[in-house]
Amino acid sequence: MPLLLASATDHSSILLALFVMLAAAKIMAEIFERLRQPAVVGEILAGVIVGPSVLGWVAPSEVITILAEIGVIFLLFTVGLETKPQAIFNVGKRAVLVGVLGVILPFIAGYFIAIAWDGSFAEAMFIGAAMVATSVGITARVLGSMGLLDKETSRIILAAAVIDDILGLIILSLVSAVGQGSVSYAGIAKTAAAAILFTAFVALIGSKIMNGLAPAIDRLRLSTPFFNLGLILCLGLSVASIYVGVAAIIGAFLAGMALAEATEGNYKMHKLTSGITEFLVPFFLVNIGMQLDLAVFRDMSVVALAVIITIAAVITKFVGCGLGAWGMTPREMGQVGVGMVPRGEVGIVVAQIGLGLGVISGHFFASVLFMAVATTLIAPPLIKIFYSEDHDDDGDEDVVVETDVSDNFTRIG
């Protein structure tokens, strides 16, 4: 009965926004499924449609951003749950090469495009940094829905995304320091060392600790103790990641990976977790679409810049990461290449930092934003094409096109 209270009215408008986002996302997902296109693309486009660019029914807000962030955190947690540490370590060397080449090429391309467009040195550094970002959530969602997370190229993409995030952190620290006019190499080295140590420590030790604790966890009085512990570990390592300097999703992925062996075949836990992702991931996807401001593209020079940056972003990531997978088949190299293309929310955050520091100008910001959303829309169909023969897609009715990542546990439960 809170209709009389101002703050209650705010609640109702927030709940209304969430309802509109969720309904739009699910309707667009359904339409895209029927068109045999990736559901994630439909859900991001739902955000473009209901967001400020077209209908203006919903605008980005703090609550939506937090829900979106919790959504992608649990998405990566779910992916981690299906990734045993050994599977990542086995592809370690190749993933490092993929991550490094996938950082260098896009950075150089972004830097020189900005310089060619009369950008300042600091501006060019920022555009380069924004090109480096990889949003592994999108790829994980698409591969998970196709049941292909356990493929070798999928594991390379996941591991390379972690490495990519750490390199991205170092580059962002560097360009932010340049933007603020004071570079402390010792400070940056300290940040980088903390990020690397944290990630390596959790990846190496986390699973062993959880496997050791498993019998004790099982004796807890809480219902579904592994699920409840997983929730706490997922949020805890996400927060720790942010404080160390890497993205929250890295911590969430590591939390999932730490529990992967202890909870293997725990159908109930995987189902409960995917209840959260099915509810919250649409807010993450719709929120990406809502960031797009189509109005800036009335200026044709911005359109040209945005298109060039986007093409460069796709090609450099595809070529850089693909080359990193040298020694595999051309098809597998292509799979790794396309999987790293989406920039998503990470590219948007980098651009927002640049804008916040007053380093990058409006047309560069708009173009990077466009690139982040466009690469995220382009990648899923490419992923489907490059993985199509591995996927059980024989064209008949029982094709599983959109299903949560834990569905391949059904056979166990």
Added chain:
Amino acid sequence: MPLLLASATDHSSILLALFVMLAAAKIMAEIFERLRQPAVVGEILAGVIVGPSVLGWVAPSEVITILAEIGVIFLLFTVGLETKPQAIFNVGKRAVLVGVLGVILPFIAGYFIAIAWDGSFAEAMFIGAAMVATSVGITARVLGSMGLLDKETSRIILAAAVIDDILGLIILSLVSAVGQGSVSYAGIAKTAAAAILFTAFVALIGSKIMNGLAPAIDRLRLSTPFFNLGLILCLGLSVASIYVGVAAIIGAFLAGMALAEATEGNYKMHKLTSGITEFLVPFFLVNIGMQLDLAVFRDMSVVALAVIITIAAVITKFVGCGLGAWGMTPREMGQVGVGMVPRGEVGIVVAQIGLGLGVISGHFFASVLFMAVATTLIAPPLIKIFYSEDHDDDGDEDVVVETDVSDNFTRIG
């Protein structure tokens, strides 16, 4: 890598707050399970401990309030899923009597206590209104965890809580109008009629519509179509409820009830839904505990007032609702009585409205807040006692004390 951005730092502090709340809630739930006390009490006390009153690690905020509200919305949705409309209609007459008597007695008691404590007329009306509120979420959680939601007294409590909420809305409209100095009886009648029509319409027709649509829903390409439709319906009817004037949880309960028959035995959907409640309900419970400000109780006269209001709140609701169940066994009358005792977030919202209108003074606000939290802490152990023989509690190790409400679906899946 968002460590450099001010708003990103805010995200990390919000995520940290969520982590602290969740971890504290689950630890306290585990401790209370071991003490054979209701887990909900532990989770509310976790809020008192980590909140401003004791440790001050976490404070109420907009994001937390929204997550808490989504949590209780999905809790009532889950309860609705296990409640077939016919089961509610069968207890309708008795529930009306329980609801009405459970509103009249507490209102009179609150009114006269406030007058005796030198409260103004408007102030006394507000204290009475705050005494009327019932927070059915707490009771539903306890009964659900004991697997007793299908008992006749449970259904009476659920139906009476809906009636209680509509009566509470009318009273709140009335006292708010008095507080603002202008009473429009036509306006209040319109609000009341809209609330009653909306609730009755959805309760009567919702289930028929969903049963009719079930085959079409099943043909959707979305994974777990009933779950996805349930999410949309739950948020949609919650928002509609607020606009009509009743609490969001009423809409969520009606949404669940509309789907109860169509999704009976749909183990997967119930499991996915309970993943959301297991994650979000702790924020609802901890948030209630965080509202308590122990500092005001350094003034002994406030302590006395708070204790008197609390005792009156427990006795009047217990007696009023118990008498409403006249004709049942004394034990069942007691079950209905204790089930309606918790005031929880509804009582807090009424007090906040009074404070916002400048109608009630600080010591009355503090006392009503204390009453809302205290009744919510007192009720669960009473519910356990009054229902103890119905519950399969033979003292041995396999007693199910805290389990999500959908656990009794395991036999179907």
